[in-house]
Amino acid sequence: MELDVRLRRVRDEVREHADGLRALAMAVDAAPGDMHRYLDLPAVRTVHRLSMPPGHRAGGRCLELVVGMVEAARGDAGVTLACPGPSVAGTVVDLLADDAQRERFRAALAGGRTWAFCAITEPAVGSDAMRMAAELRPDGAGGHLLSGAKRYIGNAARGGIGVVFARTGSSPASIRAVLVEAPAPGLRGAALDMLGLRGAQIGQLDFDGVPVAAQQLLGNHLTTMRRGMWGAIRAFDNVRVQVGAMAVGTARAVYDYVRERRRELTGVEAAQLEAARARTEAVRDLLYRAAAEVDADRGRGHLASLAKLEAVALVRRATTVLPRVLGPGALLEHPLLEKWRRDAMGMEFMEGTSDIQRLNVAQGYLRRSLVPAS
Amino acid sequence: MTAGAVTAAVTAVPAAGLSTVEDLAYRDGLAAGLRAILDPAAPVPATPDGYTLLPAGCPALVERAGLTVLPHALAATEGLVLVRLDGWAQPGASRGGTRYALPLVAVRLGLLRRMLDAAVAHLAGRQSDGAPLTARQLVQAAVADVATTLETCAHALRTLDVSTVDNPGATGWLHARLDRADLTVAAMFGASGFLRDHPVRCLHVAALVREAWAPGAPADHGWES
Numbered sequence: 001m002e003l004d005v006r007l008r009r010v011r012d013e014v015r016e017h018a019d020g021l022r023a024l025a026m027a028v029d030a031a032p033g034d035m036h037r038y039l040d041l042p043a044v045r046t047v048h049r050l051s052m053p054p055g056h057r058a059g060g061r062c063l064e065l066v067v068g069m070v071e072a073a074r075g076d077a078g079v080t081l082a083c084p085g086p087s088v089a090g091t092v093v094d095l096l097a098d099d100a101q102r103e104r105f106r107a108a109l110a111g112g113r114t115w116a117f118c119a120i121t122e123p124a125v126g127s128d129a130m131r132m133a134a135e136l137r138p139d140g141a142g143g144h145l146l147s148g149a150k151r152y153i154g155n156a157a158r159g160g161i162g163v164v165f166a167r168t169g170s171s172p173a174s175i176r177a178v179l180v181e182a183p184a185p186g187l188r189g190a191a192l193d194m195l196g197l198r199g200a201q202i203g204q205l206d207f208d209g210v211p212v213a214a215q216q217l218l219g220n221h222l223t224t225m226r227r228g229m230w231g232a233i234r235a236f237d238n239v240r241v242q243v244g245a246m247a248v249g250t251a252r253a254v255y256d257y258v259r260e261r262r263r264e265l266t267g268v269e270a271a272q273l274e275a276a277r278a279r280t281e282a283v284r285d286l287l288y289r290a291a292a293e294v295d296a297d298r299g300r301g302h303l304a305s306l307a308k309l310e311a312v313a314l315v316r317r318a319t320t321v322l323p324r325v326l327g328p329g330a331l332l333e334h335p336l337l338e339k340w341r342r343d344a345m346g347m348e349f350m351e352g353t354s355d356i357q358r359l360n361v362a363q364g365y366l367r368r369s370l371v372p373a374s
Numbered sequence: 375m376t377a378g379a380v381t382a383a384v385t386a387v388p389a390a391g392l393s394t395v396e397d398l399a400y401r402d403g404l405a406a407g408l409r410a411i412l413d414p415a416a417p418v419p420a421t422p423d424g425y426t427l428l429p430a431g432c433p434a435l436v437e438r439a440g441l442t443v444l445p446h447a448l449a450a451t452e453g454l455v456l457v458r459l460d461g462w463a464q465p466g467a468s469r470g471g472t473r474y475a476l477p478l479v480a481v482r483l484g485l486l487r488r489m490l491d492a493a494v495a496h497l498a499g500r501q502s503d504g505a506p507l508t509a510r511q512l513v514q515a516a517v518a519d520v521a522t523t524l525e526t527c528a529h530a531l532r533t534l535d536v537s538t539v540d541n542p543g544a545t546g547w548l549h550a551r552l553d554r555a556d557l558t559v560a561a562m563f564g565a566s567g568f569l570r571d572h573p574v575r576c577l578h579v580a581a582l583v584r585e586a587w588a589p590g591a592p593a594d595h596g597w598e599s
Contacts, residue, residue: 328468328589333422345578349561358512
């Protein structure tokens with residue numbers, strides 16, 4: 001897929017800073033809580049700037065974010081996730097917030113020193129949103145009180161602002177998203193010690209009667225059907241493609257790393273690396289197309305699932321097979337390769353496992369096959 | 375046991391027998407399994423640059439001669455220590471040959487069997503649309519794949535001719551099958567399996583142990599999946 005001039009500029013700009021992100025990879029993996037020390041580095045500022053939404057309402061930004069994410073993850077996915085910015089919450093805000101809420105969100109993140117969280121997954125039911133337990137109860141004064149727990153949330157402990165999904169009643173339409181700023185009374189966040197993608201500072205959020213004012217409720221200007229879960233589902237489509245971009249960037253990083261260190265190749269090794277390069281380019285193009293579909297909003301969300309499924313399979317193979325080209329023991333002798341292998345495992349779980357993506361792909365394909373075109 | 379001269383690599387079946395090693399790893403974990411197969415009379419297995427993971431308390435670590443202990447937080451959670459053997463750096467040449475390739479299969483089998491049992495219990499306790507996740511066909515397919523790998527590898531362990539397994543290809547395919555099954559089982563725990571203190575981390579650390587203890591060429595070079 002041919003990128004236009006603007007997207008090529010985004011790609012080239014982030015690519016220039018990939019080495020700067022790579023330089024922080026092992027330090028952030030070892031001590032993700034120390035990320036505040038690196039916030040003024042040019043590479044970190046660049047990721048922040050490109051992740052920020054524009055001040056005005058714009059069309060979909062999925063393709064632009066994917067183009068940038070592939071290049072940033074080619075530096076290091078963990079460091080990319082450690083950079084302050086809107087992250088997943090930005091997509092929900094783009095979809096559900098009114099102008100005042102968008103501005104409030106943007107202002108909180110503009111300085112490049114604040115992280116954002118997006119809380120959907122719960123300890124008991126995972127990402128099965130229909131069984132979500134977190135609730136918003138009326139406080140009797142026009143606002144709500146938020147209670148419940150969310151788990152496996154990026155930036156849970158250090159986030160200064162974010163989006164939380166909870167229900168106001170028992171029907172699917174009662175699921176709503178609210179904008180929450182931290183610290184707040186009754187809000188507690190804690191980081192979890194994860195195996196990989198440690199820069200994301202994944203953690204748990206607990207809400208014990210957190211006050212939520214009426215103006216923090218997202219989507220009041222939208223129809224009932226477009227307020228809550230619609231936004232979460234659309235956000236999932238968007239972010240699945242971005243996780244796929246992270247996977248493709250990491251696969252390419254492994255390829256680059258191995259290729260730079262192994263200049264003389266046997267025939268089998270050369271064939272392996274060529275297969276890796278060709279498959280990575282093909283999956284990257286698939287992601288670009290899936291991102292363009294998300295931006296076009298044609299309701300073909302299964303393409304996002306398909307792209308994530310393929311990208312995660314790619315990075316799992318790349319982090320398992322390619323280190324062997326450097327000889328036996330590469331995962332012990334090259335800590336970065338071992339770290340990327342751990343990171344790849346985390347990509348499996350973000351925004352739905354591969355089994356969830358398979359179900360989405362099947363449903364999308366069957367719907368298209370079984371329903372006659374109108 | 376120190377970083378002495380390399381001896382010929384001959385596969386040694388532990389005195390306890392491989393099925394006992396598998397049972398031990400199932401019951402007591404990775405470090406216990408490695409202690410059972412480590413031969414104190416043989417060179418410590420290591421990568422071409424001299425890196426290896428050893429179970430805490432093994433003779434080489436007690437003597438501390440000819441090696442440097444390095445930090446490795448994840449390995450430490452499994453009772454292992456990362457070391458570099460001083461003066462050992464031979465590009466392309468692993469230390470210890472194929473001696474541990476087959477015994478390590480037994481250790482990994484024990485760990486995988488234990489984690490599959492735990493994963494099935496975990497999935498049975500989680501619901502989707504009113505039914506346990508173990509009732510889902512995709513989940514059952516994944517369980518079947520891992521169970522098939524377990525039985526195939528266990529069968530190979532019993533039937534492989536020990537005199538032929540010094541060829542890395544003879545055991546490489548077993549480790550490659552286990553690599554894939556390990557990832558499948560880890561995914562069954564969902565995001566909870568991605569916590570560093572989750573027991574399934576033993577499979578990840580075992581894959582790192584293989585780098586030094588069973589460095590032979592893997593049969594799994596493919597890009598088909």
